[in-house]
Amino acid sequence: MASSRRRLVCLRSGIWSVLFYCVSSHLRDVLGETAESCDRLRLGQFLCKDPKIDEATQEPENCRDTRAWVECLPAPNISCRLPNGTEFRFSGEEVGFNKTIPCRNVSGYSYKVAVALSLFLGWLGADRFYLGYPALGLLKFCTVGFCGIGTLIDFVLIAMQIVGPADGSNYIVDYYGARLTRLSIDNQTYRKPHLSL
Numbered sequence: 612m613a614s615s616r617r618r619l620v621c622l623r624s625g626i627w628s629v630l631f632y633c634v635s636s637h638l639r640d641v642l643g644e645t646a647e648s649c650d651r652l653r654l655g656q657f658l659c660k661d662p663k664i665d666e667a668t669q670e671p672e673n674c675r676d677t678r679a680w681v682e683c684l685p686a687p688n689i690s691c692r693l694p695n696g697t698e699f700r701f702s703g704e705e706v707g708f709n710k711t712i713p714c715r716n717v718s719g720y721s722y723k724v725a726v727a728l729s730l731f732l733g734w735l736g737a738d739r740f741y742l743g744y745p746a747l748g749l750l751k752f753c754t755v756g757f758c759g760i761g762t763l764i765d766f767v768l769i770a771m772q773i774v775g776p777a778d779g780s781n782y783i784v785d786y787y788g789a790r791l792t793r794l795s796i797d798n799q800t801y802r803k804p805h806l807s808l
Contacts, residue, residue, distance in 0.1 A: 646698045649683075649691040649707040659683040659710050664786045674714035682706045715781040722772070722782035722789075729769045733762040738769060743777030 649657075659681045662671035671679035685691060687703035694708070701707055720742060729738035736751030756762035768774040772791045775782060784790050 646690045646692050649685060649693060650710070652685060652689065652691060652707075655686070656689050657683045657685045657707065662712065667783075668717045669783050669786045669788075670714045670717055671712070674716075677714055677716060678711045679714045680709040681712055683708050683710050716779075717783050718776065718778055718780035720776040720780065720782055722784045725769050725782065726766075729762075729766045733765055734759065738765060742769075742774065 660683070662673075662679055662681050664670070665672045665674075668674075671681075673679050684703060684705065685701040685707040687701065689707075690698060690700045691707060692698050699705075699707075725738060725741060728741050732738065734751070734756035736748035736756070739745070739748035739751060751757065751761055751765075754761070756765075765774065772782060773793075
């Protein structure tokens with residue numbers, strides 16, 4: 612009877628010591644933990660504002676070198692470290708950090724105008740003159756759009772945004788419009804191996 616009581620006391624003291632260790636280690640982790648940097652918050656812990664769009668270029672107003680900045684607001688009751696190192700608890704109204712978004716280099720060539728010129732005056736080479744290719748425009752003018760075949764090919768290439776302005780810039784396309792992104796394969800692209808049957 613005494614040995615079973617001793618075992619029960621040992622078991623209770625063991626359970627209490629394990630419980631105490633778990634609670635103390637958890638409190639040490641919670642109280643000793645420093646907040647993450649605000650720009651490392653996970654998706655759903657912040658909301659970024661829409662960029663201000665320039666009416667003329669249809670790109671963000673602060674677009675520089677294919678990057679623009681937008682303000683992001685951490686969610687209410689999120690604590691994070693500001694860039695100056697101070698920890699701050701947000702209410703959902705304060706700007707916590709800026710995030711970069713991609714933007715495009717445009718220089719005044721409209722996608723809608725290029726497609727319209729290609730469709731209606733492509734046989735005269737007006738589309739190529741507009742985009743800054745005067746030699747091809749003159750060749751299309753002299754050959755009446757390569758007897759119509761060049762006009763059709765140019766219309767498809769311009770509509771698919773494969774042929775762009777000669778200066779290397781992008782078309783002006785509505786910010787929420789029909790933009791196309793080219794997919795390309797190079798030596799860094801992952802290729803799924805074919806399974807042999």
